[in-house]
Amino acid sequence: MTRRPAPLPEHLRGRAFRRDEAPELAAGRLRRLDLWSPARGVRLPAGDTQALDILRARQLLIPAGGAYSHTSAARAHGGPVPLDRDGVTTVHITTPPDIRRRRGKTVSGHSRPLGAEDVAIVNGVRCTRLFRTFCDLEEVLTFAELVAFGDWMIGRGKTGATVKRLTEALAATRLTARRREVLSTVIARLNAAAESPKESELRILLEDAGLGPFVLQLEIRDEHGRFVARPDLTLPALKIAIEYDGDYHRDPIQWRKDQARRRRLEALGWTYIVVTQVDLADPAALLADVRTAIRARS
Incomplete structure (x- = not known):
């Protein structure tokens, strides 16, 4: 059975500390699993691993x-x-x-x-x-x-x-x-309505390509006034909606909601374009698709 580490001196408990603040501690004690080192010469509690903890x-x-x-x-x-x-x-x-x-x-x-x-x-x-x-x-x-x-x-x-x-x-x-x-x-070029960094990057990419101007976070409702969607970027006159989709694994419930939202938008006559990080990294195809959609609606 692994022995529990000896308690730290009172003045070092529950906080980050420099190695030179603890001359009484042996090197072996500093290597125990209740501590970790984000940089040479400093230790902090093993549970403190968030960005602010490290900073x-x-x-x-x-x-x-x-x-x-x-x-x-x-x-x-x-x-x-x-x-x-x-x-x-x-x-x-x-x-x-x-x-x-x-x-x-x-x-x-x-x-x-x-x-x-x-x-x-x-x-x-x-x-x-x-x-x-x-x-x-x-x-x-x-x-x-x-x-x-x-x-x-x-x-x-x-x-x-x-x-x-x-x-x-x-x-x-x-x-x-x-x-x-x-x-x-x-x-x-700033816009306070932007809701994510990737949305902002997408907007700048499209604007720099001569596309837009876009309306951000437009609430789209059906003929009965019921809420349908709030896309990142829209061209309302052309009924084109563009959204950035993050690279993460959704749970099945969220995926079904997203598909239903897309279906409802398209039923209302909207063209719905989904953008991923792959498109931002190599945007040629994305820009071509957006231009094609604009020509089709103009």
């Missing part, structure tokens, strides 16, 4: 004056970031120029001015403030991904951000001309 633990290794930035700050704020740049597997840390920049296999370090006005504690994580994070993300996200983050900021993120406030903040922020132009264009 709170790894911030114990951030030099004084530094903070999480880019996608790591975005995760702390609760915003959407791509799975392959999740801000946790590889953390982004910004430190002022007079402090040695952090580097490593799972650390992306940035060296630039970082004043007290640029930093906040969000969900227990020391990170760049939201607008600073939005500006920094321009370095690591595509245009469409940055629009998705901005859509979240002004819509479902409930951050208090608006297009007007973002425009004013941009005007008051010192940036290169190129970055200012990119961010200004992003802000002009």
